[in-house]
Amino acid sequence: MKLLIVGGSGTIGKKVTSYFSDTNEVITAGRTSGDITVDISDSNSIKKMFEQTGKLDAIICIAGESKWADFHELSEEDYYIGLKSKLMGQVNLVRIGQNYLHPNGSITLSTGILADDPVVGSTSAAMVNGALHSFIPAVVLEIKNGIRVNAVSLGMVEDSYEKYAESFPGHHPIPMNKVVNAYSRSVNGRGNGEIIKIYS
Amino acid sequence: MKLLIVGGSGTIGKKVTSYFSDTNEVITAGRTSGDITVDISDSNSIKKMFEQTGKLDAIICIAGESKWADFHELSEEDYYIGLKSKLMGQVNLVRIGQNYLHPNGSITLSTGILADDPVVGSTSAAMVNGALHSFIPAVVLEIKNGIRVNAVSLGMVEDSYEKYAESFPGHHPIPMNKVVNAYSRSVNGRGNGEIIKIYS
Numbered sequence: 252m253k254l255l256i257v258g259g260s261g262t263i264g265k266k267v268t269s270y271f272s273d274t275n276e277v278i279t280a281g282r283t284s285g286d287i288t289v290d291i292s293d294s295n296s297i298k299k300m301f302e303q304t305g306k307l308d309a310i311i312c313i314a315g316e317s318k319w320a321d322f323h324e325l326s327e328e329d330y331y332i333g334l335k336s337k338l339m340g341q342v343n344l345v346r347i348g349q350n351y352l353h354p355n356g357s358i359t360l361s362t363g364i365l366a367d368d369p370v371v372g373s374t375s376a377a378m379v380n381g382a383l384h385s386f387i388p389a390v391v392l393e394i395k396n397g398i399r400v401n402a403v404s405l406g407m408v409e410d411s412y413e414k415y416a417e418s419f420p421g422h423h424p425i426p427m428n429k430v431v432n433a434y435s436r437s438v439n440g441r442g443n444g445e446i447i448k449i450y451s
Numbered sequence: 452m453k454l455l456i457v458g459g460s461g462t463i464g465k466k467v468t469s470y471f472s473d474t475n476e477v478i479t480a481g482r483t484s485g486d487i488t489v490d491i492s493d494s495n496s497i498k499k500m501f502e503q504t505g506k507l508d509a510i511i512c513i514a515g516e517s518k519w520a521d522f523h524e525l526s527e528e529d530y531y532i533g534l535k536s537k538l539m540g541q542v543n544l545v546r547i548g549q550n551y552l553h554p555n556g557s558i559t560l561s562t563g564i565l566a567d568d569p570v571v572g573s574t575s576a577a578m579v580n581g582a583l584h585s586f587i588p589a590v591v592l593e594i595k596n597g598i599r600v601n602a603v604s605l606g607m608v609e610d611s612y613e614k615y616a617e618s619f620p621g622h623h624p625i626p627m628n629k630v631v632n633a634y635s636r637s638v639n640g641r642g643n644g645e646i647i648k649i650y651s
Binding site for chain 1: 494522525534539543546570572573574579583585590593594
């Protein structure tokens with residue numbers, strides 16, 4: 252298979268890239284690193300990326316940001332960081348990327364546990380994840396050419412434990428092999444419209 | 452109690468307004484009708500509305516639009532209609548409205564069944580509803596002064612049956628007394644961070 256992994260150099264992305272690279276042709280993209288540079292909050296940048304990749308069998312996105320802050324400190328504009336990047340960035344990857352997939356190709360987005368189990372400071376991040384959890388079952392009613400769309404929704408992962416443990420009190424870190432398996436399940440399985448939740 | 456009902460003149464709003472008016476002081480607001488004119492997609496318009504209402508015991512929002520269309524016809528801009536109006540409009544009602552509530556006041560937002568059970572043409576509407584279903588459990592971790600925040604998530608309601616039946620094949624219309632009860636439960640109960648789902 253020919254795969255594109257957006258965010259292939261991040262904490263999770265590099266493990267997922269390493270896994271798929273063993274037996275597939277993998278192209279990575281990222282804001283500052285990877286084979287192709289892309290800013291997913293800009294749909295023109297997404298279009299340029301796909302013009303460089305050509306036709307693909309699978310697209311994985313492990314990218315997109317949102318602003319973390321206390322609810323009383325988040326401005327209206329702060330919410331739009333997440334809406335433009337992690338939400339509409341990934342929606343635009345589906346909107347544009349569908350035209351660059353072979354029939355029966357797949358798109359795997361990334362969300363997270365905050366959609367179902369928020370923590371302090373996560374009103375914006377939770378919102379964006381929840382939006383995608385409802386977008387995905389809706390889009391698979393309409394998308395054509397047998398294209399599948401799923402999301403992997405992770406809890407705090409083992410490799411981010413030091414960075415995020417304080418923000419996720421009592422959360423048990425997810426082993427990285429479970430993380431990789433979730434992306435494998437979406438790409439190599441036949442599930443469609445699934446939110447693959449790995450919360451423990 | 453002194454209540455503000457945004458969207459108090461709509462199909463659902465007028466039933467809810469009628470119910471609460473029996474024993475409470477109700478102020479209605481809407482884009483083109485009601486005691487106060489407001490455009491919830493504009494946070495300045497929301498601020499002006501609350502300057503006119505003064506302190507309240509409860510805020511109910513039954514307003515906010517999103518664009519319905521086939522996934523292949525929805526533009527990126529079309530998605531922002533729902534993100535600015537039904538999503539951020541209601542988030543801004545919480546952000547701004549919390550300052551106009553007495554301690555232990557309540558805010559009730561409106562979402563819908565598409566978050567959990569989408570239909571064709573609803574990728575944008577589903578997304579917005581899902582975003583609010585995750586925002587609400589997140590915001591109640593942080594909001595102060597005992598303020599409660601819930602959403603009422605309705606299926607297709609009886610009074611909209613003729614207009615929407617074709618878009619919701621096989622959905623059973625929700626009786627209007629169940630609709631009114633859901634808003635009563637949020638305002639008059641003690642539930643907090645709840646998504647009150649009335650799907651049948």
